[in-house]
Every structure is written in structure tokens, then in C-alpha cells.
Amino acid sequence: MKRRVVITACSAITPIGYGKDEIIQSLRSGRSGVSPLRDDGLLSKHIHSRVFGSVDYPMEYGFKRQYTKTMGPVAFYACQVAKDVLAQSGLDQEFITSGRLGVAFGSTHGSPTVQRDIYKTFFSDLDAKFSSIGAVDYLRSMVHTTAVNISRMFGITGRIIASSTACTTSSQSIGFGYEMIKYGMQDAMLCGGADEYDTTTVAVFDNLLACSVDYNDTPSCTPRPFDAGRDGLVVGEGGGAVLLEEYEAARRRGATILGELVGFGCNNNGGDLILPNLEGITATLRLALDDAALSPGEVDFVSAHATATKMGDVIEAQAIDAVYGKGPLVSGLKSYMGHTMGTCGVIELILTLYMMEQGFVAPTLNLEEVDERCRMLRHTRELTETPVRTAAIQNFAFGGVNTCLLVRDGRTAQG
Amino acid sequence: MTRDEIQQAIITILTKDFEFENPGLEDNLRDAHGFDSIDAIELLGKIELLLGFSLTREEKEQAMAIRTIKDVVAYIEELQRSRNS
Numbered sequence: 317m318k319r320r321v322v323i324t325a326c327s328a329i330t331p332i333g334y335g336k337d338e339i340i341q342s343l344r345s346g347r348s349g350v351s352p353l354r355d356d357g358l359l360s361k362h363i364h365s366r367v368f369g370s371v372d373y374p375m376e377y378g379f380k381r382q383y384t385k386t387m388g389p390v391a392f393y394a395c396q397v398a399k400d401v402l403a404q405s406g407l408d409q410e411f412i413t414s415g416r417l418g419v420a421f422g423s424t425h426g427s428p429t430v431q432r433d434i435y436k437t438f439f440s441d442l443d444a445k446f447s448s449i450g451a452v453d454y455l456r457s458m459v460h461t462t463a464v465n466i467s468r469m470f471g472i473t474g475r476i477i478a479s480s481t482a483c484t485t486s487s488q489s490i491g492f493g494y495e496m497i498k499y500g501m502q503d504a505m506l507c508g509g510a511d512e513y514d515t516t517t518v519a520v521f522d523n524l525l526a527c528s529v530d531y532n533d534t535p536s537c538t539p540r541p542f543d544a545g546r547d548g549l550v551v552g553e554g555g556g557a558v559l560l561e562e563y564e565a566a567r568r569r570g571a572t573i574l575g576e577l578v579g580f581g582c583n584n585n586g587g588d589l590i591l592p593n594l595e596g597i598t599a600t601l602r603l604a605l606d607d608a609a610l611s612p613g614e615v616d617f618v619s620a621h622a623t624a625t626k627m628g629d630v631i632e633a634q635a636i637d638a639v640y641g642k643g644p645l646v647s648g649l650k651s652y653m654g655h656t657m658g659t660c661g662v663i664e665l666i667l668t669l670y671m672m673e674q675g676f677v678a679p680t681l682n683l684e685e686v687d688e689r690c691r692m693l694r695h696t697r698e699l700t701e702t703p704v705r706t707a708a709i710q711n712f713a714f715g716g717v718n719t720c721l722l723v724r725d726g727r728t729a730q731g
Numbered sequence: 732m733t734r735d736e737i738q739q740a741i742i743t744i745l746t747k748d749f750e751f752e753n754p755g756l757e758d759n760l761r762d763a764h765g766f767d768s769i770d771a772i773e774l775l776g777k778i779e780l781l782l783g784f785s786l787t788r789e790e791k792e793q794a795m796a797i798r799t800i801k802d803v804v805a806y807i808e809e810l811q812r813s814r815n816s
Binding site: 451452455 | 750769770
């Protein structure tokens with residue numbers, strides 16, 4: 317059994333805004349969400365990279381303590397976007413709790429804020445303070461905290477998939493959710509990812525010399541995907557969710573179809589856990605096309621992973637060139653907000669859905685002089701008003717995990 | 732602590748930290764206020780801080796029979812008595 321899978325709701329909390337209108341406005345106006353790194357009283361003073369893709373606007377959640385007691389900051393992002401998509405979808409409570417709806421949701425490593433508090437206790441004068449490690453600290457910080465806090469808050473009883481593969485966390489969540497529906501295991505899946513403000517991640521990339529450091533005084537000028545002057549990635553935070561449904565059921569209930577997931581490719585490089593791998597990445601892009609039964613010429617737009625690291629962008633450009641040539645427009649959407657880690661796949665999918673609906677492609681910010689090793693692509697250098705029918709969302713992670721999602725616009729999906 | 736002091740301290744904890752609204756002494760904690768197993772473990776931690784000593788595993792297991800605020804107060808009184816005797 318193979319069934320069609322459509323997207324019927326989406327929501328994102330990003331460094332360039334919360335909700336569709338703010339995000340589209342930022343994309344159209346070229347507004348960056350990268351800000352100075354905040355003082356965290358621990359690591360920040362040692363980190364060379366002084367920039368972060370921050371959610372620096374106030375969020376009002378209104379969740380009851382009954383739920384918040386098991387939630388770290390990452391779960392607040394997750395539950396808010398989950399709440400948004402369930403409300404937007406119009407699914408009734410009977411279906412939501414029926415077991416036919418599952419959750420595929422993850423984060424890079426649960427809640428580092430809560431983990432940090434636990435370690436503070438570990439390294440203090442133990443005996444007297446041991447009891448201050450709350451019984452719920454594990455529930456707040458564990459790797460699958462986002463997925464199960466969503467299921468608890470909304471009474472979802474279907475399958476739980478808690479992908480945690482760094483930068484491919486949410487793209488895997490979406491891909492695995494798509495397969496759950498496509499092959500008849502679930503009728504709908506709430507998919508996505510979230511990651512909270514975390515300087516540990518910045519420190520890791522900083523020590524690997526992979527973080528941007530040359531634009532500390534001008535945060536909006538970095539990251540610079542594919543640009544000759546790029547000097548590394550900028551870590552960011554956020555959350556995003558999409559609701560996937562089986563096409564016929566969505567149509568029967570009159571749901572708004574925002575897009576159709578037509579293909580998913582996922583593999584592993586089978587070797588180095590850090591270095592980008594041309595063979596592995598190229599194979600992923602082809603796997604997705606094969607899954608969708610599409611030819612490369614049918615893809616109009618590629619949302620590149622494009623973190624703005626020195627080698628990552630070059631290898632990805634070579635892979636895109638090998639599969640697509642100069643066909644599709646290519647943008648690096650991380651140029652607007654940095655690398656939101658486990659969230660980037662879902663956020664980049666949602667931004668693509670917005671652009672498909674509105675008929676434009678946002679340019680790669682800060683792309684002033686294309687690196688000569690990346691010049692073979694059709695880069696989006698300026699805001700381009702153009703219909704996009706089919707797009708590829710590419711993400712690659714530490715650990716050698718690669719994903720590619722292929723999405724078709726809502727109007728085409730509805731036929 | 733006297734019974735009144737314990738009662739006041741517990742009501743303050745339940746109102747402030749557990750966001751109970753108008754807690755009644757005879758209220759069933761679970762049915763009236765959504766108090767669950769996670770809350771029970773958290774409350775035991777707060778009782779330890781209130782009393783200034785750690786509870787034994789056996790003492791903690793005895794707390795699983797608690798249903799009302801009145802039960803909580805009686806439980807704490809019994810803990811004090813057993814430690815003072």
C-alpha cells in the first residue's frame with residue numbers, strides 16, 4: 317500500500333519571526349535574525365563566535381502547570397507549534413486521541429538548560445543539595461522530551477518517533493512521518509523539531525573552527541552561504557511543526573492542502589562523522605527523486621543545507637550540480653537566521669511552503685561574491701517572483717546522516 | 732512545627748509551587764487538582780526541605796496512601812513524632 321501524503325498545517329517560531337506573516341515579511345525584506353551572543357554566565361565568555369540566531373521577541377504560551385512541570389524551554393517551543401498546527405488543521409479531538417495520529421518530533425539533545433542545572437547540582441556540595449535534583453528534571457531534559465510533552469498535552473495516543481540526529485532531526489521526523497502515512501501505519505503525523513538557546517552547541521562548533529567569527533560586530537552579515545567571504549556557521553534556536561495527513565482523508569474532510577510530500581531520501585555516509593561527503597549527499601538527493609518518481613528537471617527550487625562552512629557549501633554545491641545542473645533556483649535559507657540545528661529542516665520546509673504559496677523565492681542573504689567553487693549553480697541573488705511547483709529541502713548532519721524532502725505546492729497537489 | 736504551621740506551609744507550597752486554586756483540606760488531590768505521581772515525588776522533596784531532613788525509602792512509600800491535604804499534614808506530623816521519639 318502506498319498512499320499520498322499532504323501537509324495540512326504548519327507553524328514555526330524562528331529568529332526572523334513567529335507565524336506566517338512575520339516570516340514572509342522578513343524573507344521579502346531580507347531581514348536577518350542573527351544577534352549578538354548573550355552572556356550565559358558560563359561558556360559565552362570563552363567562545364570566539366559572538367553571534368546567535370536568537371528568538372528575541374517575547375512568547376506568551378499560557379500553558380497550565382499540569383503540563384509545564386515536565387517541560388524545559390525546548391518543549392515550550394515544541395508544544396506551541398504543535399498547538400498551532402492542531403488548531404490550524406481543524407482535526408477533531410476524537411481523531412487526535414484515536415491512535416491514528418502519531419508524533420515524530422525531536423531535538424538535538426533535549427533541554428541543555430535543564431541538563432546544565434542538573435550538572436550544577438552534581439558539582440556542588442552534594443549531600444545537602446542532592447534532593448534539589450527534581451524528579452521531573454529527566455522528563456524536562458531527556459532526548460524525547462519534545463515528542464512526549466506534545467503527546468501528553470494533546471492526548472495523542474499514536475506512535476512516537478523521537479529522531480535526534482543533530483541537523484537532520486526534524487527533516488528525519490518529517491520523512492519518517494511521511495513514511496508512516498504512506499505505508500499505512502498511521503493516518504496522520506504531527507512532525508517537526510525544536511532547539512532552545514544553547515551555548516554548548518556554539519562552543520562545540522567554535523572548537524571545531526566551524527563557527528563564524530569575522531562578523532561579530534555586524535551579526536546580520538553572517539552566515540554567508542556560498543559567499544567567498546563566508547567563515548562558518550551561526551548557531552540558532554527555534555521550533556517548527558507540520559501536520560501530515562493521508563491525502564484522501566484530508567480531501568474528504570475539506571482540509572486546506574498546503575503542499576504534498578512526494579519524496580524522501582535518507583542515508584548515511586558510512587564513514588567520517590564530521591566531514592561532508594559528496595558521494596553520500598549526492599546519493600540522498602537521487603534517493604528522494606527516485607522515491608518521488610521525479611526527474612531532476614521537474615524540481616524548480618532547492619533549499620540547500622548551506623551552513624556557510626568552508627567545505628560544506630562546496631561539497632553541497634557539487635552534489636546539486638551533479639544531480640540538477642543549473643536547473644533549479646538555489647537558496648541557503650540559514651542566511652536569514654543561522655543554523656537552528658534540529659529545527660532547521662522543518663523551518664526550511666515551512667519557509668518553502670510559504671514561498672510556494674506566495675509565488676516567490678527569497679535570495680540567499682549576504683551572498684555578495686559567490687565562491688568560485690560554487691558558481692556552477694543557479695543561485696538566488698535577489699528576491700524572485702516566480703511560481704515554485706516542486707522543491708527539494710536538503711539537510712545533512714554530524715554523524716554522516718543526510719536527508720532530502722521533496723515537496724509539491726498545495727495547488728498542484730489538490731489537482 | 733505545630734499542626735497549624737504545617738497546614739499553612741503545605742497550603743502555601745501547593746498554592747505557589749503547584750498552582751492549586753482554593754485548596755480545601757478534604758479535597759481529593761488528584762480529582763480536584765490534577766495532582767499526579769510526578770507531583771507526589773516533587774512534594775516529598777519539598778517536605779524534606781521543610782523538615783530539614785531526608786526521608787527514608789520506607790517513609791516515602793508510606794506517602795503513597797495520601798489522598799488529601801489533611802492526609803499530608805497528618806503524614807508530616809507523624810514524621811516529626813517518629814524522629815523526635
